[in-house]
Amino acid sequence: MYDIATRQRAVALHEAGLTFSQVSRAMGISRYSIRQWTTRITPSPSMTAECPVQCGELESGRPRADYAYLLGLYLGDGCISRGRREVYALRIACGDTWPGLIDACVHAVGAVMPSNKVHRVRAPGCTSVVSIRAPGCTSVVSNSKHWPCLFPQHGAGPKHLRRISLMPWQQRIVAEHPWALLRGLIHSDGCRITNWTTRTVGGQIKRYEYPRYFFTNTSADIVHIFTDTLDAVGVQWKVTQRPSRAVDVSVARRASVALMDEHIGPKY
CATH class of the missing domain: 1.10.10 (Arc Repressor Mutant, subunit A)
Incomplete structure (x- = not known):
């Protein structure tokens, strides 16, 4: 500068x-x-703004709940790429099926970095499974030299091939706003579905439906962040290992699902 x-x-x-x-x-x-x-x-303001992380703490005045939600989105479907003049682009991939999710992502990015513009980039599609430019996807994009400061988990290569751990200041924010982080993780790599089964009652077959939550990720570290946060809010969960090495975390107990519905709910 x-x-x-x-x-x-x-x-x-x-x-x-x-x-x-x-x-x-x-x-x-x-x-x-x-x-x-x-x-x-x-x-421009985005180039001269001071680092939002000062003395091991998120700058006062920046909404911590919005940051926790954005952290969940980043860990699930986000990436940071370096551009020209030390400027980095944060990209969060959002499915077009859920326009409310895209709006929530745009709001969180703008709240965390109010001096920077937020763009919605409609992806035309691609052949790479790794790329976030997939059919039916809109990337929420914002440029700043400070995105790596806000998300020190940034690094070369896929997240599941490198160590992912929260910094102490991030852990404090998650402890204050655990549901915001969980909502971001569910909105990125999770879902709420309705399962059903049948039982014979009084000679008649009856259908029963019950909701449950799933979270799927290949990074063991990110899965641990998710399950540790579930433990902190009193949600019971189970883990299933896929042959592809991805891990499914399911929440099916009625009381736990009710708790998730109260604070998260389905994507919209």
């Missing part, structure tokens, strides 16, 4: 007759930056 005086000096040299290349060589600044300064000399 260059201060205003440096920017003004570079623009003044250009206005005095030097080409962008000449100013670049004289000051050791890229021609791209100098050209940008001739149209906007002040940095």
Whole structure:
């Protein structure tokens, strides 16, 4: 980042007759930056904003419940990619089947990073299973140099191939807002379904329906974050290992499902 005086000096040299290349060589600044300064000399708010994580704590004033929800979405269906000039893009993949989920994601991103624009990018589809650009998907995207600060779990490669653990300041937020994290995880990699069975009562076959929640993830660390949080709020759960190495966490006990319905509910 260059201060205003440096920017003004570079623009003044250009206005005095030097080409962008000449100013670049004289000051050791890229021609791209100098050209940008001739149209906007002040940095954009998203580039000058201070890091939202200060002294091992989320900056005061940023909504902690919205952050916990966004953390759940990121752990499930989010990624961070580096762009130009140390700017990172946060992308959260949301299924078009649930427009309410997309709206909630947009709200959370905007609340956590109010100085940055939030975009909805409709994915045309792709052939890669790993890519979030899948049919029926809208990516909620926001650019900032501070997304890795907010989500230090960012790293190279898929999440299930690297260590995923919460920082102490994140753990404190989750302890304060466990249901917000669980809602984000369910909205990303979970669902609420209705199972049914039949029983013979008085010679007649009757159908019984009962709801249950599922969460599926391949990362053992993320599964542990989910189940540890379920334990903290008193929800009973069971785990099933798939042949694909993915783990299914199910919540089927009536009291636990009622608790999940009270705080989470189905996607919409």
